[in-house]
Amino acid sequence: LKRVRTRHFARAKEQGIKITGLTSYDVLTAQIFDEAGIDFLLVGDSAGNTVLGYDTTLPVTVDDLIPLTRGVVHGVKRALVVADMPFGSYETGPDEALHTAFRFMKETGAHAVKLEGGVRSAEQIRRIVAAGIPVMGHIGFTPQSEHGLGGHVIQGRGESADALLADAKAVEEAGAFAVVLEMVPAEAARRVTEALSIPTISVGGGPHCDGQLVVWTDWAGLSSGRIPKFVKQYADLRSVLMDAALAYRADVESGAYPDADHSYEDDTAEQALQER
Numbered sequence: 001l002k003r004v005r006t007r008h009f010a011r012a013k014e015q016g017i018k019i020t021g022l023t024s025y026d027v028l029t030a031q032i033f034d035e036a037g038i039d040f041l042l043v044g045d046s047a048g049n050t051v052l053g054y055d056t057t058l059p060v061t062v063d064d065l066i067p068l069t070r071g072v073v074h075g076v077k078r079a080l081v082v083a084d085m086p087f088g089s090y091e092t093g094p095d096e097a098l099h100t101a102f103r104f105m106k107e108t109g110a111h112a113v114k115l116e117g118g119v120r121s122a123e124q125i126r127r128i129v130a131a132g133i134p135v136m137g138h139i140g141f142t143p144q145s146e147h148g149l150g151g152h153v154i155q156g157r158g159e160s161a162d163a164l165l166a167d168a169k170a171v172e173e174a175g176a177f178a179v180v181l182e183m184v185p186a187e188a189a190r191r192v193t194e195a196l197s198i199p200t201i202s203v204g205g206g207p208h209c210d211g212q213l214v215v216w217t218d219w220a221g222l223s224s225g226r227i228p229k230f231v232k233q234y235a236d237l238r239s240v241l242m243d244a245a246l247a248y249r250a251d252v253e254s255g256a257y258p259d260a261d262h263s264y265e266d267d268t269a270e271q272a273l274q275e276r
């Protein structure tokens, strides 16, 4: 089983093979997604919403994400693990950005980092890449700047398609190995994808990108509340777990659980068997 490397991203684009990504925040989902052949796992700062219960990603810290990233790294044999750099951990300049990237690489074993911003983050990307750390860019709607952007607004519509392309070019020229396009019209994403030699990864960027990425808890029907239009739900885990919890509660309250099959006896013969 060969590990996915950044060169496989480049090759996939050349050969027209789609790249698959999911977020993950723990070892158990990482094991499942890795075994399913998902190419890369992003330990997103979306953990702020999906794990920590915040309304935005803004409060998430490097210290929050490091243990989650470690768990995901421990779960994979093949997938490339991307650590997301949180708000306030890279914007002041290349030194801060490299310091944060070093923390993720040294303390978690992640294979790459991701940060938001095109033109505005190019120097940060350049410095991290120069240190031998692969960087995934992230442009279009960038959740860490949602207050500056005026909410969850689709980016790259109309005349701002040119700015999107300029951001994409800046990320590529800075040395990123791939770039996420979040919430942009399919046509703008197609134009960016054709203009770049590095793969584009769609998060609500339509079908013309070189790969797709989605927040796994949305995709598996575990998240409560509103799910973005671009997310297709592949499971209904919320109902599965709700039904399990209700059945468990009913069984415990009625005394149906635990029964003899799920209890231990003072039986030395059974113990000898178990110890073998």
Ligand code: KIV
Pocket: 023, 042, 043, 044, 045, 046, 047, 084, 138, 180, 182, 203, 213, 214, 215
């Ligand atoms: O944090 C995250 O999950 C992300 C992806 C949605 C791109 O940044």
Ligand code: NA
Pocket: 044, 045, 046, 057, 084, 143
């Ligand atoms: Na993110």
